[in-house]
Amino acid sequence: MLEVRDLHKYYGSFHAVRGIGFDVARGEIVGFLGPNGAGKTTTMKIIVGYMTMSAGEVRVDGLDVIADSLEVRSRIGYLPENAPLYDDMTVSEYLAFIADMRGLRGPTRKERIDHVMGVCSLEEKRSAGVKTLSKGFRQRVGLAQSIIHDPKLVILDEPTVGLDPNQVVEIRELIREIGQRNTVILSSHILSEVEATCSRVLIVHRGDIVANGGIDELEREHGERGVEIEIEAPAKAADELAAAVSGKARVVPGKGERLRLFIATAESDAAGRIVELAAKKGWRLHEATRRRSSLEDVFRTLTTENEVEEVRTSAAEESRS
Amino acid sequence: MSRMTAIWKKELRSYFNSPIAYIFIWFFLVLTAIRFFYLRSEGPQGQIRENFFLANEASLTSYFSVFPIALGLLVPMLCMRLWPEEYKSGTIETLMTLPVRAWEVVIGKFMAMVSILFVTFSLSLTVPWAVSLAAKEGLDMGPVIGGYLGALLMGAAYCAIALLMSAFTREQVIALIAAFIVCLPLALAGTAYVEGPTPAWLSPVTKFVGFAVRFQSIERGVLDLRDAFYFLSFTLLFVTLNITVVEARRLR
Numbered sequence: 190m191l192e193v194r195d196l197h198k199y200y201g202s203f204h205a206v207r208g209i210g211f212d213v214a215r216g217e218i219v220g221f222l223g224p225n226g227a228g229k230t231t232t233m234k235i236i237v238g239y240m241t242m243s244a245g246e247v248r249v250d251g252l253d254v255i256a257d258s259l260e261v262r263s264r265i266g267y268l269p270e271n272a273p274l275y276d277d278m279t280v281s282e283y284l285a286f287i288a289d290m291r292g293l294r295g296p297t298r299k300e301r302i303d304h305v306m307g308v309c310s311l312e313e314k315r316s317a318g319v320k321t322l323s324k325g326f327r328q329r330v331g332l333a334q335s336i337i338h339d340p341k342l343v344i345l346d347e348p349t350v351g352l353d354p355n356q357v358v359e360i361r362e363l364i365r366e367i368g369q370r371n372t373v374i375l376s377s378h379i380l381s382e383v384e385a386t387c388s389r390v391l392i393v394h395r396g397d398i399v400a401n402g403g404i405d406e407l408e409r410e411h412g413e414r415g416v417e418i419e420i421e422a423p424a425k426a427a428d429e430l431a432a433a434v435s436g437k438a439r440v441v442p443g444k445g446e447r448l449r450l451f452i453a454t455a456e457s458d459a460a461g462r463i464v465e466l467a468a469k470k471g472w473r474l475h476e477a478t479r480r481r482s483s484l485e486d487v488f489r490t491l492t493t494e495n496e497v498e499e500v501r502t503s504a505a506e507e508s509r510s
Numbered sequence: 511m512s513r514m515t516a517i518w519k520k521e522l523r524s525y526f527n528s529p530i531a532y533i534f535i536w537f538f539l540v541l542t543a544i545r546f547f548y549l550r551s552e553g554p555q556g557q558i559r560e561n562f563f564l565a566n567e568a569s570l571t572s573y574f575s576v577f578p579i580a581l582g583l584l585v586p587m588l589c590m591r592l593w594p595e596e597y598k599s600g601t602i603e604t605l606m607t608l609p610v611r612a613w614e615v616v617i618g619k620f621m622a623m624v625s626i627l628f629v630t631f632s633l634s635l636t637v638p639w640a641v642s643l644a645a646k647e648g649l650d651m652g653p654v655i656g657g658y659l660g661a662l663l664m665g666a667a668y669c670a671i672a673l674l675m676s677a678f679t680r681e682q683v684i685a686l687i688a689a690f691i692v693c694l695p696l697a698l699a700g701t702a703y704v705e706g707p708t709p710a711w712l713s714p715v716t717k718f719v720g721f722a723v724r725f726q727s728i729e730r731g732v733l734d735l736r737d738a739f740y741f742l743s744f745t746l747l748f749v750t751l752n753i754t755v756v757e758a759r760r761l762r
Contacts, residue, residue, distance in 0.1 A: 238607055238760075262607055287608070292513070294512075
């Protein structure tokens, strides 16, 4: 359905996308996950034909996005970030405009407009002015617009940003519904979103893909088993505790004055040993849970450790030059 | 083609949903009518034109003679929203990822501007009608038709360049000012008003380019092919440039 090969994009001298490559098969819902500025939006804009790449190749349904731009655009539905809409139109005028631009005509045109209004629960807002809509409804109009021509590929850039929790749930359900018929790629910097809607995740960091796979798969591959503890102890205790179970400790950010640690270890009796050590040292242990690191941990390790490495290598490069 | 029509309809709706179209039409009609019926003016060659009642002739020459400046002043208003609004609200992203060619978008927008001129000119037909009622010997319709046709050609040329200016900015006010900066000099170039500051070597150029100078024979009702050709190629040039600018945005 979608093939992206060795994609590069420079903004002036800034190398925003550095060799991204991936495939998306028909019927998948793929989450494009990464911190802000990772290159998600740029990649999406290239796929939908809003921008051209500096190097690389993108094919949609076997068609090149540059050479067959119009054909590709007619197969894609796209919701840009923040759902830009024409504020001086009503909802039905807006959808009618998009239907005209999509070349829908006659009975099909009316049928499709009614259909997407139904799917996105927009009937009650049919003749409401777009500028009077709440953020949630704007987002729905944006989604309706993106699927009006029943595209093979739907691309959604941060579809739930700025929505309240109820709206987020509604929009997610809507995306899952769209995903039953169409191939969907959505971007997000929110993990739970991707976990809730996507069958596969691409983690993007600094313009490149650092992980690609199903959510369980990623957790298994990049995740670690370990023990999470909450303890009243000096900060240096972390290393002692980790050494006791021959693992690696990492501070879990949280509130409160107690130290919260995740100690990655393969030992099966880790929790017991930690409790023993704490008792011996007189540290008050408040909680100890065995768990496997979640996608969130995977995401954090992949997008922060690399950062440290990158900073190191670039510093090394600088000192060399 | 149908996509171009969809853009044209969208822009027309947006004109009439906002005050812009009404302000444009009102100002144009009132300014030109006041000037024609009540004020004395100086033509591009410095000739004095009395108002309609004093001039005492059944001719629209002096009515049409304000068109170059009136349009130069007012057409910039029409371009304000067309591109800047798309950029600023981000709708350009949805628009340009629809299966539409750059020329369809540009020409759709351009036609919407010209349509406003068409509506305005149609409403201004009350002036020739009033003149024909007042004149004993009646009004010769030939020059009137020629005058209006010429006015549309000149108006389209103003629209083309104003639209291009607006394609470079996301701020409506800047689009307005930029369009003013090109339209007003175009209106005035080569006329008696600016003879003083124009260096002598530049004078043939300004006389060739200037819209008011070009419009002089048209306002007498003579639509010279050379003038028509000038306005048409001017329009074509700037619409084409606009299409290029829109296409080039993709390559950033």
